[in-house]
Amino acid sequence: MIDNLIEQIKNKNSHVCIGLDPQLKFIPDEIKNEVFSEYGPTLEAVAECFYRFNKGIIDATYDIVPAIKPQIAMYEEYGIPGMTAYKKTIDYAKSKGLIIIGDIKRGDIGSTSTSYAKGHIGSVEIEYNGEKRVFNPFDEDFATVNPYLGSDGIKPFTDVCRENDRGIFILVKTSNPSSGDFQDRLIGEHTLYEEVAKKVSEWGEDSVGKHGYSDVGAVVGATYPEIGKQLRSIMPHTYFLVPGYGAQGGKGSDLKPYFKDGLGAVVNSSRGIIAAYTKDMYSDCGNYAEAARRAAEDMNKDINENALN
């Protein structure tokens, strides 16, 4: 699956991933009014707003970005209707040829991780009376995974990746202010995130594709250029999913060390793109979706000019 992502990145000459993390406050009034007048103040209304909003963004950007990353928490907040909007967003983005990175940050003990892996990036077989059907319940191409439970919580994900040609990005160093509480603590001479990075590199050794990168990737926040450099050398064959660009403070020039020969990282922006229409600099755009397209173009230009040169 990493090869598919890389091919999209090359074809579209873009390293930008759009974080589809809708919040009610970002939904333009024209969508809200239409939906709420039909559904009233319900979970279903919010879910339908999210889906329509996402669809607009996808329609306006699918030809210029390789991937989207819906953050499942934003949908889970609104219960089953919200989760349904998450699934519909995946299906619609897939129909437009986009790579889907499910930002689910799951992780559990072995057998339980197997369930998460099958439900999100794998498949389940259901048999009755000699009839067997296979389902891909959520059907993301990649999922993010939390490493706190260790190898036996990760292996089910790597197994499912291999069987279904999918990928994962394991949290190594996150972009939030208190990521250092545990991730930066020293274990002997190395930080915990370095120890996790070494494992991530090992876990991915068996699944290196034709472009030299593994289906087992790493989440490395955009907010630490020095750490990016260090992690690039610990994990030479690991693709980085880089959150924290834009709203969280990361910029193109910070990201130079995350790349190697023009590849190596897919950089996510959520608010900076999906809520671009609320910013003065995009006020001349006709609507939120056009503003998102312009913001994605600007971000791509920043990365291509300042991170890759």
Next chain:
Amino acid sequence: MIDNLIEQIKNKNSHVCIGLDPQLKFIPDEIKNEVFSEYGPTLEAVAECFYRFNKGIIDATYDIVPAIKPQIAMYEEYGIPGMTAYKKTIDYAKSKGLIIIGDIKRGDIGSTSTSYAKGHIGSVEIEYNGEKRVFNPFDEDFATVNPYLGSDGIKPFTDVCRENDRGIFILVKTSNPSSGDFQDRLIGEHTLYEEVAKKVSEWGEDSVGKHGYSDVGAVVGATYPEIGKQLRSIMPHTYFLVPGYGAQGGKGSDLKPYFKDGLGAVVNSSRGIIAAYTKDMYSDCGNYAEAARRAAEDMNKDINENALN
């Protein structure tokens, strides 16, 4: 919320939590045949099997156990229909007066953790045209939380706990074989799990209830009595959610150090109870639900006699 759990524990004289982690292989044929003949081999069929199975267990045990812990991964494996069965299980167990511990192991950066917290143990307000409605989308009483992202990923959960009188159990030391990969690594003189334990104790200081325990609990595997003792002293006001009893090897006598003056831990068993009917020792029970009741009684006896005396 911890007070509610403790009152149920006292009233029922039971420290047992039933892990409602259904798997298709554990569903008795009578349920499977009835459901599959109606729904065919579909995700909806599996979801309905899970719900009916859970309902049977709940009906047979709600008067003798304080809590259930559905493992959301088992449901998520079957997509939206699976999640719907998770939600229906919560609602049904609540109607029987049980405390619900959602084993969701979520955790993310601040604003995203807020979404998880509101969706699971909190509430969302939706307003349209002057009408405001409040929903509790999943409505668990407690949720398990992963600490890898640090304080700012935890705070939204503790805030939501306070606002909604709910609780969390933060992963400290899990019961799986490779939990040691990172959790046991030494940071100076202390292991990572000890460092996490210190934080958990701090995070819970503001929400200690009338029985001396906090709404911020800890997950501590049943498989390490020595560690249980050590963690009990690092976290004197922290209730422990203890997985790993039974199938994973933990037994009552191992759990002495987890308790203090007859309280301090709620011990979970999943397979050992919900699949008890497949074991020889429960073959005289009329059905799977009766076997589950007997297994829950036996487990409770083991804990009351060997862990609490």
